[in-house]
Amino acid sequence: MMATFAVVTGLSGVLQAFPSSRLVRPPGVFVESDFLESCIRCRACVNVCPPQCLDLAHLNAGIQNVGTPFLATPNKYCIVFYGFKYPPVSESSVKATAKVSSEWKAAHENGELCVQCVKVCPTHALKPVELSQFHMGTAVVHKEHCLAWLYGTCSFPCIDACMFNAISLTGFNARDLTVGPVVDVTKCVGCNQCSYVCLARQSGPTGIEAEPS
Amino acid sequence: MPISKKLEVRKIRWASQIGFFLLFLSLTVGAVCVWVLGKSVAIAEPLGMLQLIFTQALNPNFSFPFITTSIIIGLAIFIGATILLGRAFCAWVCPIGTVVDGADVAFQKLKIKPYFSHHPKEDDSTGLVRNRYNKYAVLVFALTGSAAFKFPVWCVFCPIGAICRGAASGVELAVGAELLTVPAVGCMGLGEKRFWCRYLCPVGGLLTIISRFNPFIKPRIRHDAAHQNCGACATICPEGINICNEKTFARCTKCYDCINKCPFGIVEMHLT
Numbered sequence: 256m257m258a259t260f261a262v263v264t265g266l267s268g269v270l271q272a273f274p275s276s277r278l279v280r281p282p283g284v285f286v287e288s289d290f291l292e293s294c295i296r297c298r299a300c301v302n303v304c305p306p307q308c309l310d311l312a313h314l315n316a317g318i319q320n321v322g323t324p325f326l327a328t329p330n331k332y333c334i335v336f337y338g339f340k341y342p343p344v345s346e347s348s349v350k351a352t353a354k355v356s357s358e359w360k361a362a363h364e365n366g367e368l369c370v371q372c373v374k375v376c377p378t379h380a381l382k383p384v385e386l387s388q389f390h391m392g393t394a395v396v397h398k399e400h401c402l403a404w405l406y407g408t409c410s411f412p413c414i415d416a417c418m419f420n421a422i423s424l425t426g427f428n429a430r431d432l433t434v435g436p437v438v439d440v441t442k443c444v445g446c447n448q449c450s451y452v453c454l455a456r457q458s459g460p461t462g463i464e465a466e467p468s
Numbered sequence: 469m470p471i472s473k474k475l476e477v478r479k480i481r482w483a484s485q486i487g488f489f490l491l492f493l494s495l496t497v498g499a500v501c502v503w504v505l506g507k508s509v510a511i512a513e514p515l516g517m518l519q520l521i522f523t524q525a526l527n528p529n530f531s532f533p534f535i536t537t538s539i540i541i542g543l544a545i546f547i548g549a550t551i552l553l554g555r556a557f558c559a560w561v562c563p564i565g566t567v568v569d570g571a572d573v574a575f576q577k578l579k580i581k582p583y584f585s586h587h588p589k590e591d592d593s594t595g596l597v598r599n600r601y602n603k604y605a606v607l608v609f610a611l612t613g614s615a616a617f618k619f620p621v622w623c624v625f626c627p628i629g630a631i632c633r634g635a636a637s638g639v640e641l642a643v644g645a646e647l648l649t650v651p652a653v654g655c656m657g658l659g660e661k662r663f664w665c666r667y668l669c670p671v672g673g674l675l676t677i678i679s680r681f682n683p684f685i686k687p688r689i690r691h692d693a694a695h696q697n698c699g700a701c702a703t704i705c706p707e708g709i710n711i712c713n714e715k716t717f718a719r720c721t722k723c724y725d726c727i728n729k730c731p732f733g734i735v736e737m738h739l740t
Contacts, residue, residue: 267617288618292523293534295516296623297499298633311633314646319617321624321646322633377502377510377542378520378534 275317277467278325279392279445281309282333283373283381294380296322300372306334308447309372324372326391329461332451333391335418335444336366346457353412353452360418392445393468394421394438401462402455407433413449413463422449422463436463477724481559485566492563492632499632500563501623502542512542515610515674519620522611526618547678554682555675558665559706559721563631564653565665571654572661584660598659600666600708600719603673610670622670627653662706665721680718686738687711687726693734704729711735 277287281300284290301309301324308331312320326333334340339359344352360366368389373381396404403409407428413436414422421442426435447465455462492500501516517539524530550557558565575582584598606622613621623629627649656663665672689696689711702710704726707719711726726735 291619292527293520295499295501295520295534295620296629296633297502297504297516299502299504318624319619322629375504377504377512377536377539379536380534382533 273314273318275319278312278316278320278323279328279447279465279467281324281326281372281381282368282370282389282391282444283376283384284391285382285388290380291319291323293378294323295378297377298322298324299375299377300324300381303371303375305337305369305371306332306340308333326445326447326465328447328466329450329453329456329464332448333446334369335389335446335448336360336363337369338363339366339369341448341451344452344457346454349412349452349454349457350410350415353415356416356418356448356452389444390468391447392465393440393443394445394447394449394463395466396426396436396438396463397461398435400455400460401435401453403433404428404435404462407431409454411436412452412454416448416452417443418446418448419444438463440468478728481723484560485569488561489563489566489631499629501626501629502539510538510542511545512539513546513671514543514678515607515622515671516620517543518674519610519614519622522614523618523620525615550675550678551681552684554679554685554717554720554722555672556685556722557675558669558672559723562628562665562671564627564650564669565662567627567631567650567654568657568662568664571657575657580658582660583658598667602667603670603676606668607670607673625649626671627664628671666707676718679720680716682718684740685722686717686720687735688738690734690736693732696732696734698731700731701726701735 280287280290296311298311301307301311308326309324310327310331312323312325314321316325332341336359339356341352341355368384368386370384373383398404401409403411404426411424414424419442421439421444422436423439424434424436426437427433428435445465445468450456450461450464453461453463492503501513503511503513505511517534520534521532524532610620610622624646630647630649653664656668660666687701697712699710701712702708705711706723706725707721709717709719709726714720724737727737
């Protein structure tokens with residue numbers, strides 16, 4: 256019993272040594288601590304995800320987060336609606352790829368949510384969600400990488416890609432007298448599709464990325 | 469019905485172990501803790517579920533949303549199989565058991581002798597590490613830790629989970645620092661055969677508690693044989709059981725090593 260006490264005390268030290276970082280969680284996580292309490296780290300959600308956008312956290316994300324699922328930003332995206340998928344994106348066809356999303360959304364007015372991760376979760380760590388509750392994180396524009404904010408030259412694929420019309424062209428760069436994208440946090444669900452088609456990401460660091468909120 | 473002939477159980481066991489290893493590594497959804505088959509059927513391992521219960525222990529308005537029909541059925545399958553077959557999971561299914569056995573065979577082939585020479589008559593070693601009751605200490609650590617820190621603590625260290633999670637998305641092996649537990653557990657074989665399973669594994673500890681209710685499949689000395697009490701079986705057995713002295717056989721993993729390797733060939737398996 257003394258050894259157990261020592262190990263538990265030691266673990267609290269290890270917890271201090273590896274501070275836990277917030278991650279973009281799959282849908283159905285309403286309270287982070289509730290999720291950590293009931294997630295059994297079984298990778299079922301990662302295996303079942305159709306676009307394989309989830310990954311399991313390692314020790315560098317904090318000892319509490321080892322083995323928990325997170326959205327692998329900025330290169331992977333959540334499809335949100337069942338049956339949707341982007342074609343592989345190349346630098347020349349970014350704009351055309353981004354339009355696939357809005358065209359698909361127009362064709363499927365009230366599409367069925369994918370939420371395969373929620374359906375497979377055996378311990379209800381991911382709780383059942385409606386479209387109004389669907390929330391993973393919030394997209395954040397990195398103004399130091401976004402081409403529109405940096406150079407004022409971009410075809411804005413992120414605006415075409417957003418299924419929820421959360422990105423608008425209302426930011427004003429007073430230095431260069433250009434416009435840049437701005438995220439509406441009330442509409443954004445953090446699916447990271449904007450980052451997937453981001454023109455800056457095709458050749459370097461991404462200009463927009465889903466982050467935990 | 470006694471089985472005393474030298475069956476080639478060892479080869480069947482290797483096939484079973486490697487098959488389950490590949491199954492857990494790539495083919496199925498979920499780790500051993502909750503192994504999801506199809507849409508709703510699951511096989512749930514009791515330690516993970518116990519930890520989830522203990523994470524709610526200090527919560528004043530606790531709730532157990534994970535206790536669903538499929539989880540209860542999964543637990544019943546696992547516990548029922550343990551009562552019927554004892555700790556057969558450890559020797560026939562467990563992926564870390566496969567790794568430990570493979571490491572032991574590798575050490576044998578490299579002619580590296582395990583450090584502790586085993587004295588069968590002093591079966592219950594009182595050393596700090598080499599005490600088989602340490603399994604229960606780790607079990608208590610996992611449960612108290614879960615209650616204190618409000619997340620399933622053992623899942624972070626669990627080498628079984630590390631193997632099952634290692635092949636995330638089924639194809640590439642996700643390498644993280646926590647995957648180091650697997651080679652570490654394999655290297656414990658330098659100390660003694662199946663060191664991890666024998667002294668430290670909390671899943672094995674929990675299964676030992678459950679398999680105290682197991683009345684079937686127990687190795688016995690053939691009753692017409694001269695009573696040897698040589699202790700050879702305790703050296704052979706991966707759990708260090710001396711068949712002549714053992715009473716409950718709760719620790720027995722049904723690996724059939726004693727039957728195959730007894731120098732006098734007088735050990736037989738009583739299925740009932």
